[in-house]
Amino acid sequence: MHRRLIGMKNNERTTSDPAAGLGELAALIERHAPTDGSHETAVPALRFIRATDTYGTVHSVYTPSLCIIAQGAKTASLADERYRYDPASYLVTSVHLPIAGRVVRASPEEPYLGLHLGFGTDDILDLAEEFDPASYGGTEVERGIGIDTLTPELLDAVVRLVRLLDSPQDVPVLAPLVIRETLYRVMQGKLRRMMLTFAAAGSHSHRIAGAIRLIRRDFDKPLRIERLAKEVHMSASALHKHFKKATAMSPLQYQKAIRLQEARRLLLAESLEAADAAFRVGYESPTQFSREYARMFGLPPISDVQSVRGALLASERR
Template sequence: MSKIDDLKLLTLPHAHQLQTITPIARVEIMKLEQPTTLQPVIYEPVVCLVLQGGKRAVIGDRVLHYTAGDYFVAAAEVAAMGQITEATPDRPFLAVNLLLDPYVITKVLLDAPKGKEPAKPAGFVATSADDQMMDAWRRMVSLLDRPDEVSVLSPMIEREILFRLLQGPSGFLLRQLTGSENRLSSIRKAMSWIRSHFAEPIRVEELAAIAGMSPSVFHKHFKAVTALSPIQYQKQIRLHEARSRLAQAPADAAGVAFSIGYESASQFSREYKRLFGLSPARDARQLQAMNSQG
């Protein structure tokens, strides 16, 4: 039996729903039994190891495909379109996620060899897991069958998984996720400002000052990290916030549009439908129906 098949068999009994929060800190299991259409998502810092099926992520003008044995790492709050491409009831899409904690990564970095920062660091990467990574994940998932051991052993295995990541192609992402004086960290400061002030007009000059860069250098590195321009990134954040507000309570589309910074309700409606596939009003009705069923 291959390592990936072994890990899959260990994981499946604990995959109870679309997203299963496990007793192991920061470890989640994803399971879907049918393909999906492209859906907008904002990736939090995470590593996702696919055990079965396939997934596609469209981030700006970049398209990433990853299947069983591949992992995806996001080290910034990246706005993307995600799609499950391979999944059936008999062979569902299955993946394990580890949410990245900068504090834990920092502790591992104290003992890890230093790596070189690329000239234009991206905020994400997809690559294949090696045998050592698979072995570490197997030991982590096997703890779900031995819950009494989780509190003692899972922190050590998490450190090993992070160490393996640091030694691989995604190592520079994890290093920059913890750093205070590097390009990705500087860009994330600007991204954080946009998320906190999404309803306000933005100027590249002001964002560049937050990142401590010239406007031209800032724009280049922002696009490298997010695959979007600052304006495009803000639009994604605004529309996700609009959808969240529509899901939580009934509201008219125009009111939501103005509350998130749009000056034109018709423009908001067009851009909302382009991203989510439905008009704000129709999507709100679907979201509220789903909430009432839940």
């Protein structure tokens, strides 16, 4: 194993009992995330999420990341697919995906407690040498999201990473080592191929990751499939085929999801009129925007904003 894989020092206690490990992880998250919402930590790639109720669906773009639940349960929906995970499992995304997330098990007595650990292409490629290329070879595109079973070894690494927050002086040195070990444990499971194919230069998955990056960068501009395909060195038909395999949607559907999520953010954060938000994200027709917005979020723009703000006020009063 690579000499930089593991470094424990003051963080060297291990977690051999999964139930005890999950209990400790839940207690640590609850201490560092005392209120509902998302909480950044001293480890830049790590954040915690807490919820005391199943408030509804949250639409966001998941970055390449590992998501683990210490307490509660959640679903992540991509297009028409739904992925459910809980303390017995974990979710990984290897590319930016527009996800509808919903906490499905939480209460004030037992809040939902989860963590999100982001990673980059370099993190994955750095680990590629640890595995036999034959175990992840081939050019077939993988879906950019998957679920696997939480192992004691992975749980142990994650608990030790979170413990580091109690020793901030150790974070700069030890956190990168424990994160590397954590990703190594993930890649020992069935999601290794998915993670490596999106990172490996020259693969179809890597080209799709490039197409996604370009769509996200220019989401408010008209999408020209032929031009996009040329930029990622694919034919238009191959781009469409492999893009749908990776994301469960076409490039145009992906762009629409990104546009609508950004429009919703503008409506909530900047109090824009619906027509102004529509133009800001690239729609020429406010009517079409309102129709597609309602299809995605369940209500027309103004009604949806009022509903979201009402729900937030109600949760603050609890």
